[in-house]
Amino acid sequence: MIRKEDIGCIKLCDLIDDYPFTVSFFEDNGIETGTAMNMTLKEIFDSYSVDETEDMVLDFDRVCENLAEFINQMLSFLSEDEKIHSITIHPGRDKSGNPEGFSDLKISRGEVISIVGPTGSGKSRLLGDIEWVAQADTPTGRRVMVNGEVPDAKWRFSTSTKLVAQLSQNMNFVMDLTVYEFIKLHAESRMVEDAENVITRIIEQGNELAGEKFTPETAITSLSGGQSRALMIADTAILSRSPIILIDEIENAGIDRKKALALLLTEEKIVLMATHDPILALMGDKRIVIKNGGIAGIIETTDEERSILVELEKLDRKILSYRTALRSGEILSEIK
Amino acid sequence: MNLVTFSGPPSSGKTSVILKTIDSLKQRGLSVGVAKFDCLYTDDDVIYGKAGVPVKKGISGSLCPDHYFVSNIEEVLQWGLDNGFDVLISESAGLCNRCSPYIKEVRAVCVIDNLSGVNTPKKIGPMLKSADIVVITKGDIVSQAEREVFAARVNMVNPSAVIMNINGLTGQGCYELSTIIYMEDEKLETLLGKKLRFPMPSALCSYCLGETRIGQDYQMGNVRKIDMEDKK
């Protein structure tokens, strides 16, 4: 822990020695370090002319406060050894105010839970409750525990320790970067140690999931829908520190969903997916049924359902191969 | 009454987020009014009106919109008190990235979107750097990785803020926001005597006063020049 009262009297070079990550803080906040290495923040601010102070846009006190906060956040992030084993959802009420039809639901690392229910029934609200680590302070009145206990507020408010990563329905990239540059940028923001290895792994895994291959030099904006999704899943599985992954439908096109789930699971994630697709719904260990805003029941996937899943997957592959054939101008014949 | 000021670049999602947040506040039985400040034009008053939210709009025209804000906020606050609102929200578009009329001890929310590019956070001045809450919108159209990178960059320039990702279209996150912007025991009666968090620029040059001719002879007052010397 470092205090904001002390930070103004430490030389920049000493700060940077002790906390190398402060380099990017000084850079992003427009504090020139080059010539000022032997000065303290106090001395730097005292040396500013009126114009320069105005250009800084922050005063000395605020910069000290921010820097101390930043260093303390990073220290706790880097020493983070706390593991999330499970989350537990305590029931609330549905839209009519009736209590929900389940007793506590515990979800552990490595589990896949699907969430089913009609449009508007409250699937996204449930995902929202988990992301916000609700404590009876959302419309549903649910409580979400982490490792069986009332969670620390950092799960709500810290950007570096987010409980939840979301794979959104709509998967576009907007940055103008190559695949390699993009993942590197992400890795840097996550402060990973062996960045190069991690980048290679993500690109490899992404290519495993995607139908058509891409290279590190491909511009991310020119990836196809399937390739983008594949890269995004690989990146989230491997780089995101969040223990929980929320998925609002993984679309079918151009990506191997089974492998995608398997990848997320080898990375020890808790996976929750809201879906209308029977294949995805049955891939879960359990499924949560939502009606009228409340959890109406929790169903474990039965053996019979698992054999139905095998049939569905066959059907899925059949449709896929017909589609591929049609796209390449062939005339279809019955596949056995 | 509570006063909450929302600022953010044009089209970042301020109105969308405010409207969805008002829904959540109303659900809890609170009455809310909005004051919209803009520079040349806005339709937001119509949008708020349609949603049944009482609204006042102010167009700064030829004046600096942030100076205009500070000169009018006390009157707007009194309008809110007269109407008996529990919460008064002000929305203003940050136009020059330099200013922000945040007031000390008045909750300040900055709304910025994921599409604006990873270098944007360090380009925006006090509007972002001295906000209490930073709302990041349009996460639905970028990847998880981009969301994480963007939030990390925002955190770098304002580590003290609460940073929230909110979807302005679906309102995901707005209920949560509504719980942290309203303080039941806060009873604001006037802004007299309160101070801005950061001074506005001290600019006052001949062009502020209507000069149109270009050239050194016409430049008076606070003039600054680009350093044109090539560095050795």
Ligand SMILES: Nc1nc2c(ncn2[C@@H]2O[C@H](COP(=O)(O)OP(=O)(O)OP(=O)(O)O)[C@@H](O)[C@H]2O)c(=O)[nH]1
């Ligand atoms: N996809 C997406 N679009 C959004 C989101 N939030 C807002 N928008 C859209 O962005 C556009 C601008 O939103 P507004 O809420 O009007 O933005 P504003 O900041 O109030 O704009 P001004 O008041 O004109 O400066 C609208 O078309 C919104 O529907 C979001 O989270 N995701």
Ligand SMILES: Nc1ncnc2c1ncn2[C@@H]1O[C@H](COP(=O)(O)OP(=O)(O)OP(=O)(O)O)[C@@H](O)[C@H]1O
């Ligand atoms: N228990 C509840 N009490 C009160 N409101 C609720 C409850 N559950 C959900 N809601 C509200 O109902 C609305 C619809 O819910 P939500 O968006 O989660 O549906 P969905 O299942 O995700 O729908 P879709 O399939 O269309 O995405 C939201 O405004 C949500 O806040």
Ligand SMILES: [Mg+2]
């Ligand atoms: Mg939904």
Ligand SMILES: [Mg+2]
């Ligand atoms: Mg608006």
